[in-house]
Amino acid sequence: MKRRDFLLTTAATALVSMTPRAFAQSAAPSDGLPALDATFEKIFEMMVDNSPQMATQLGLDKGPRAPMKAKLDDNSLQAVTDDLALTRRALAMLDAFKDRPLGDKDALNLACVRYTLERGLVAGGKYDLSSIGRPYRIFQQGGAYFSTPDFLNSAHTIATKTDCEAYLSRLAAFATELDNDSEVQKAYAQRGYLAPAWSLDLTLGQMRTLRGQPAASCSMTRSLADRAAKAGVAGDWAAEAAKIVAEKVYPALDRQIALVEQLKPGSAAGDGVWRVPRGDEIYADALAQSTTTTMSPDEVHQMGLDQVREISAALDVILRDNGLTQGSVGARLTALNARPDQLYPDTAEGRAALLKSLNDDYLKCKALLPKAFNNPSNAPLEIRAVPVEIQDGASNGYYRRAALDGSRPAIYYINLKDVADWPKYGLPALTYHEAVPGHHLQISTMQEAGALPTLRRVGGFSAYSEGWALYAEEVADELGAYATPLERAGYLQSFLFRAARLAVDTGLHAKRWTREQATKYMVDVTGFAEPRCQREVERYCTQPGQACSYKVGHAAWTRARAKAQATLGDRFDLKTFHEVLKDGAMPLTILEQRIEARTAALLKA
Numbered sequence: 001m002k003r004r005d006f007l008l009t010t011a012a013t014a015l016v017s018m019t020p021r022a023f024a025q026s027a028a029p030s031d032g033l034p035a036l037d038a039t040f041e042k043i044f045e046m047m048v049d050n051s052p053q054m055a056t057q058l059g060l061d062k063g064p065r066a067p068m069k070a071k072l073d074d075n076s077l078q079a080v081t082d083d084l085a086l087t088r089r090a091l092a093m094l095d096a097f098k099d100r101p102l103g104d105k106d107a108l109n110l111a112c113v114r115y116t117l118e119r120g121l122v123a124g125g126k127y128d129l130s131s132i133g134r135p136y137r138i139f140q141q142g143g144a145y146f147s148t149p150d151f152l153n154s155a156h157t158i159a160t161k162t163d164c165e166a167y168l169s170r171l172a173a174f175a176t177e178l179d180n181d182s183e184v185q186k187a188y189a190q191r192g193y194l195a196p197a198w199s200l201d202l203t204l205g206q207m208r209t210l211r212g213q214p215a216a217s218c219s220m221t222r223s224l225a226d227r228a229a230k231a232g233v234a235g236d237w238a239a240e241a242a243k244i245v246a247e248k249v250y251p252a253l254d255r256q257i258a259l260v261e262q263l264k265p266g267s268a269a270g271d272g273v274w275r276v277p278r279g280d281e282i283y284a285d286a287l288a289q290s291t292t293t294t295m296s297p298d299e300v301h302q303m304g305l306d307q308v309r310e311i312s313a314a315l316d317v318i319l320r321d322n323g324l325t326q327g328s329v330g331a332r333l334t335a336l337n338a339r340p341d342q343l344y345p346d347t348a349e350g351r352a353a354l355l356k357s358l359n360d361d362y363l364k365c366k367a368l369l370p371k372a373f374n375n376p377s378n379a380p381l382e383i384r385a386v387p388v389e390i391q392d393g394a395s396n397g398y399y400r401r402a403a404l405d406g407s408r409p410a411i412y413y414i415n416l417k418d419v420a421d422w423p424k425y426g427l428p429a430l431t432y433h434e435a436v437p438g439h440h441l442q443i444s445t446m447q448e449a450g451a452l453p454t455l456r457r458v459g460g461f462s463a464y465s466e467g468w469a470l471y472a473e474e475v476a477d478e479l480g481a482y483a484t485p486l487e488r489a490g491y492l493q494s495f496l497f498r499a500a501r502l503a504v505d506t507g508l509h510a511k512r513w514t515r516e517q518a519t520k521y522m523v524d525v526t527g528f529a530e531p532r533c534q535r536e537v538e539r540y541c542t543q544p545g546q547a548c549s550y551k552v553g554h555a556a557w558t559r560a561r562a563k564a565q566a567t568l569g570d571r572f573d574l575k576t577f578h579e580v581l582k583d584g585a586m587p588l589t590i591l592e593q594r595i596e597a598r599t600a601a602l603l604k605a
Contacts, residue, residue, distance in 0.1 A: 033106050036097050040113060040453035043090045047455075050086060056155050058458060059403025069156070070169035075144060076180045077187060084124035091117050105451070108594070112586050113455055122285050127278065129193065130184075132286045132544075135273060137185040138260060139195035139542045140202035144177035145210060145253060146390055149220050153387065154400065157407055158227035164237050167224050171244045174220075178252035182259045189263045192277045197267045198515065199542055200260055202392060207260070210389050211253050215246035219389055271518075272509040273544045283509040286545035291552040292463045292587035297510035300548050304502025307551060308525055311496045318489045333493060333527020336486070342423040351385065351416050357424070358383050358414065361431040361481070368479040369436060374575045379444035380409040381435055391417040395539060396532060397430055399439040404447060404458065410440055421532040426490035428483075432476035433494065438469035445581045456584040462546060464585045467553015470498060474558070493526060498554070500525045501547040505540045515541060556588040560595040567599050576602070 048055050052071040055061040061069040074082070094114055102110065123132045134142050152174075156167055188194065195203070215221060216238065225238035273279045273286070287297060295303075312329045319325070324332040336342060344350040362383065369376040379402060386394045394415050402410040412434040415421070422430075432438055442465060447457050473491045482488045500522050507513035507521070515537055522533040540547045565572045580595055 033097075033100075033102065036102070036106050036110065037453060039093050039097070040109065040455050043093060043113070044454045046086060046090065050082075053151060053155070056151075056157075057401075057403065059405035059407045062405075066162075069163070070166040072148065072170055072173040072177055074180075075177055075184070077184050080124050080128065080130050083130075084121065087117050087120045087124075091121075108583065108586070108590070109453055109456060111590060112459070112584070113453070115587065116459060119289055122289070126285070127282060129188070132282050133289060133546055134543055135193055135276065135282060136195040136199070136542055137181055137188055137193075138203060138256070139199045140206065140392075141394065141539060141542065143185075143203070144174065144181050145203075145207050145256065148174050148177060149210065149223075150387055150390060152220060153223040154411060155408065158224065158233070159231050161233050161235065164224060164228050164233055164235065168237075168240055168244060171220060171224075171241060172248055175244075175248035175252040178249070178256050182252075182256045186259060186263070189266065192268065194263055194267045194276075195542055196271055196275070196515075197264055199538065200264045200267060202538070204257060204260055204264075206390060206392055207253060207257050209392070211250060211257065213389075215242040215250065218242075218245055219387065220245055220249070270512070271515040271541045272512060274509060274512060280510075283544050287506075287548060288545075290462050290545035290547075290549040292461055292589070293552060295552065297506045300502050300552065301506035301510065303555075304499050304504075304506070304551070307499035308496065308503065311492055311499055312525070315489060315492045315496065318485055318492070322485055322489075328524070330524045330527045333489075334523070335527075336425070336489075337420075337423045337527055337529060339423075342425055344419045344422070344424070346419050350419055354416065354419060354422060354427070355383060355385065355414075357427055358412075358431050361428045362412075362435045365432055365476055365479065365481045366436050368476075368481060369441070371479055372437070372475055372574050373441070373578050376436075377441055377444035377448055379440065379448070381412060381440050382409050383412045383414070383431075383435070386413050386415040386417075391415050396421065396535065397434055399434045399443070401443050401447070401458075404454075410444065412440065415535075418529070418531055421529050423490075425484070425486040426493055428476070428481065428487050429473050429491035429494040432473050432481060432491075433469045436472075437475050437479075438472035439465060441472070442468045442581055442585075446584050449582045449584060451582070452584045459585060461585045461587055462549035463553035463556070463588050464591060465553075466550040467555070467557050467588070468581075470495065470550055470554035471557040471561075493528075495551075495554075497522075497526045497528065498550040501536075501540070502551050504537060505545065505547040508537070508540055509544045553588060556592055560592045563592075564595055564599045568602060571602065 048058070048060055048065070051073050052061065052068040053073045055065050055068045073079075091114070094110065094117070097110060123129045129135055130137070137143060138145075140146075152167065152170060156163075156170065158164060158167065185194070210218075213219065221238050221241040224241045228235065228237045268275045273283050276282070283297065287300065288294065291300070315329050315333070319329065319332050319336075324336060326332065327335070344354045362381065397412070397414045400411045400413065402408060412431075414430070434440065446452070449457060473494055476482065477488060477491060482491060504513070504518045504522055508515070508518050515534075518537045518540070519530065519534045522528065522537060523530050526533070561577060564577055577595075580591075580598060583594060586594065
């Protein structure tokens with residue numbers, strides 16, 4: 001499996017055969033099996049030692065690993081084979097514990113780690129691809145051209161001369177990454193794995209934007225020079241970076257642009273992953289990986305249609321109460337989105353005001369957390385606009401976790417390409433999703449949980465985390481964080497958006513919807529602006545399955561809580577329920593079993 005993916009993105013499938021008793025509340029760290037804990041740590045060390053970028057993202061590129069700060073990950077064709085071998089080696093190390101009697105804590109940890117690894121065998125072992133959730137090497141949100149400049153700017157810290165020199169080494173290695181991506185994409189294209197032509201057009205546009213910056217003043221040069229100056233590190237870093245960009249990076253980027261232009265005419269027609277060899281199989285596996293369930297595409301599609309109807313009915317009531325009575329729910333939301341009182345100016349000042357509103361909402365909800373959480377994490381968070389050079393293809397909003405050692409804070413990004421995408425009434429829900437009580441609280445709580453093996457403190461499951469973030473929007477409502485009925489409509493619109501994703505993702509990949517058909521459906525249902533919906537649909541086309549993790553995960557969280565409340569009655573305590581976050585991320589079936597076991601333990605107490 002791709003090394004960074006193991007710890008930093010989606011993984012795994014549900015462990016459906018385990019019983020609820022196997023996942024009771026965690027025991028103290030001293031109750032664990034030392035040999036198993038040591039094996040987990042050895043696997044973690046193996047993964048980090050094979051991924052310089054992971055080491056940097058986690059703040060572990062120090063001490064004996066300091067030389068890793070001058071390197072980037074291997075993204076060559078050989079890396080797929082190497083990653084597969086590493087995953088198999090890790091699984092073999094865990095085989096020693098298969099039939100051994102394990103306590104609760106160890107059983108949970110082994111279940112989550114083992115199934116993460118086993119899912120990691122699918123892409124390389126079954127399809128000879130680096131990822132099934134991202135089956136194209138180069139597309140509008142994938143490839144070194146898209147991720148490495150942002151990585152260098154946001155993850156590579158600058159405090160010393162050595163850090164600056166390491167940045168220059170990585171900048172030179174970026175040229176190699178580009179050439180490796182080109183080699184891999186050429187080989188994949190020969191097998192039929194090439195992004196749709198419109199995706200390649202978007203990709204080319206972003207590459208040309210990156211290439212069009214003068215080397216002396218491009219974002220990669222400025223990032224080093226500005227941060228070195230701020231840190232008081234003497235040297236003409238701008239000149240050195242510009243030389244590498246001009247002599248190495250831009251020529252490699254030129255070669256990649258030429259390759260993509262050459263390959264584009266051979267792109268197969270259609271928008272969903274069904275258009276590539278074994279596309280239906282890939283989608284089934286990608287859906288299982290993203291949702292950590294065994295739901296079929298048809299089941300997920302119907303769930304989306306049903307939830308769209310239910311949420312639209314709830315929105316109808318709020319909109320009518322606020323004088324919005326004409327047309328469908330989607331049409332009324334569209335009208336609300338365009339109202340001048342709901343829009344920030346499309347100016348630098350307007351963008352600054354929008355970012356300030358996000359920070360205000362974050363601080364407001366952060367102050368309310370003690371009502372629903374015991375000692376909530378106080379980890380720092382920065383809110384930033386998506387870098388301009390990648391905003392055309394980037395997601396609308398996303399979260400990047402902090403370094404484990406605190407050397408770099410977590411970041412919540414928002415895409416401000418078009419401020420009209422962000423009517424004011426919907427922004428609080430976005431912040432509660434990405435920041436608190438959403439991703440930032442959940443991931444920070446997990447990273448700070450010392451009782452967990454490092455593998456689990458930094459690992460993740462999309463359905464768990466995205467489901468939690470949607471559930472967190474609901475918790476924010478319970479805490480009174482939405483100031484007006486329209487802001488509550490904003491959070492219901494967020495739910496509607498995620499429900500529509502179930503129908504759209506399965507529509508694109510299993511029912512052969514077109515990109516235009518999917519975009520129209522999303523606009524009609526959600527009322528979001530067409531450019532925003534189109535960017536979302538384009539993401540689903542090239543990253544199958546992931547969009548389904550949100551609402552499937554949310555359903556699991558709300559179902560588990562409702563069952564706990566019904567069982568415990570007056571003894572139900574929301575703060576205690578939320579303590580399950582300290583058990584770390586897990587597949588959805590395990591999560592529901594875990595909560596059942598915790599509930600049973602409370603009944604006996």
